[in-house]
Amino acid sequence: MRISTVTMFDQSVASMNRQQGDFLKVSQQIASGRRVVNPSDDPQAASRAVGVSQAQAVTKQYADARVSARNSLAQAESVLNSVSDAVISAKTLLVQASSDTLSDSDRQSVASELRGVYETLIGQANATDGNGRYLFGGYQDSSAPFVRNGDAITYVGDNNTRAQRVDASREMPVSDNGASIFNSVASGAGYLSEAGKLDVAGDINARNEGSVTFSGPQVVNNSDPNHGSAFRVDFTSDGVTHTYTVQMQDENGDWVDTVPPLNGEAYDPAGQTISVGGVRLELQGTPEDGDGVRFATADSMNHNLFETLEKALSVLENPAGTPAEKAELRNTLRTAMRELDNSLDNVLTVRASMGARLNELDVVDAVSDNRMVNYEQTLSDLIDLDYSKAIAEYSLRQVGLQAAQKAFVDVKSLSLFNFL
Template sequence: MRVSTQIIFDQNMKSMSQQQSAFMKVGNQLATGRRVVNISDDPQAASRAVNVQQSKATTQQMLDARVSARNNLSQQESVLNGLGDMITRSKTLLVQASNGAMSELDKASIAAELEGLYEAMIGQANVTDGVGRFLFAGQKDDSAPVVKIDGRAQFVADIVPREQFIDDNRKMTVRDTAERVFAAAPGSTTYHVKVDSANQGTLVVNSTNVLDTTNPQFGEKFTVAFADDGAGGLTYSITTAAGEQATGAFNAGDAIEFGGLRFATSGTPSAGDSFTAGRAAEMDPNLFRTMEDVIQQLRQPLETDEQRAAQRNVLSESMRELDHMLDNILTRRASVGSRLNELDTLDLVGNNRLLAYEQTLSDLVDLDYVKAASDYSMRMIGLQAAQKTFVDIKGMNLFDYLR
């Protein structure tokens, strides 16, 4: 077969172009530090790298979400810490006010300090984060969760806690509601007693003692009502949700026992007087209402035994409610602490996962500089050889040999 000059030129040009392309590819790899610059360099590795990049981006997004969650929970923990101090101080003031030697002026001074604490508690309920969102407003964090209506603090209705994903399949509550913090109480065997504010007698419920937690009626909410026996004495009846459960005669100072509980009393009730007992969570606890009631009561003049009995009952009930609310605050703080610990654990796992993804990406697409440098030298030699060959062939002339 005859080989024309055109064929020789075309083959040398093609060889030189291939060598130049290979040389430029290695140079591009060295410049970018990546083995896979284009998908065509290694389609399988490029496809796997896309999947790894997506997983890495998701993991980074969860890390960012946990930063936001940690900020919210840390602020809540700080508020709960301060709120616990306020409740403790309020309890101390109520103990002082319960001293019979306190004058009305002294009680008015205590009421003034309690009012300052009360306003501070409302401020804590309506505290905002660094961008103006209300910390205890749950999903409605653009409006205050506690408002004052006719001088009484009210919780905004229909607020639910805010949750967010902190990992692929884990949602966490990052914003509690004010009602859960300032009104809810943990379920327990602790009983709370509420003496009817409309009572006309001098009955005071001094204490509640648990006698038998195995009693079949232990844990039920019930009301004790007093009535005239028709002979100048008093009787009492105990009613639960199921109806009347017990009755008996009552004399001033008698203790009342029911459902494994014993209630120590003093004073004499009037016919129609009553009190209700139940688990703390069933008695509709509300820190703001407790503070409002006790502040109002401490400012009332005491002119009759009935008024003194009413104040003793309010002080006693308020101290029990503050104890329950402090328990609730401590429970909430423990919950926040456990969630913060979980975030730390997830961060540790997430960071390790990111390192694993980085290593996988490096194995798939990163450049081996030692091998690339060797390839670069070889491609340069190949390109130079192709260029030299082309120059030599181009200079050949048959007429040089015809002499």
């Protein structure tokens, strides 16, 4: 078969170009450290590598979200630590103020210290993070969640809890709203008592005029069928004879007789024990007609921390000279101390929950780190270069290119004109 000189030249150039292309490809792989430099090198591996890279990017985004969540939880937990210290200080002051040896001026001094604690708690409740957002306002984090409304502190935030997705399958609350911290009690809180004249609905509308004080209530039988109900004690007195009636609140909110009924029972001012619904209440002192005491579970009584301190401040800042004023002082402080105990338990419960979430973030971080290692290994298996194999191939392609160049030199020298 006759082969033209042009054909020999074309084939030689094509061979050199092919060997040079293969040599350049291996050179690029060694320079980049990747086996798959272009998607055409291995389309299947390149496609899988894109998916793995996207998964890596998402995992890094979740890692950044966990940093933000950890900062928010750490700030809130630090504030709650200060809140618990303030509540303990308030309880200590109320114990001090309960002493009968203190004068009115002494109690006013205690009240001055207590008001400082009160103002501190308001500041902590309106704490902000580093971005100026209020920690305990729920979704309403652009304005202070607790505002003064006359002499009272009102919560104007919402009951939602800000959450952040910290992993593909985990959306974590990064703060708690102020209502769940400062206006709530922990589950399982016991009974509370409060003295005052009771209206038809069982609400206190005036202070007692007599000197009745209470101790307790104490739970003695939590299996009693009426345990958990609210109770009221109403006194009747003609100045000489004193009687009391106990009623309980049914599921409809109506006040009904207890079983067995305690209606018009004789009352002993020297000391009277009332046991009903598995709860025991100790009473002492002389009542006036219309005086009353109510006791119920803590979640149905006052559980506003600021209202507790406001009640305590009110009695401490006023003189207590008459028997009725002294009785009101004792009853209010006893109620306030129990409410502070419940508030402290609630704050510690929320704080423990935040600590658990911080620990969970550490666990999620560890899982995420392992996941990133797996992604990196998978990506390496797909596109990274085996240098030993690549260097061997580089040498082989170099020899091939040199051989093609040598062959071209020999081919172009084949001409009859060289023999003329």
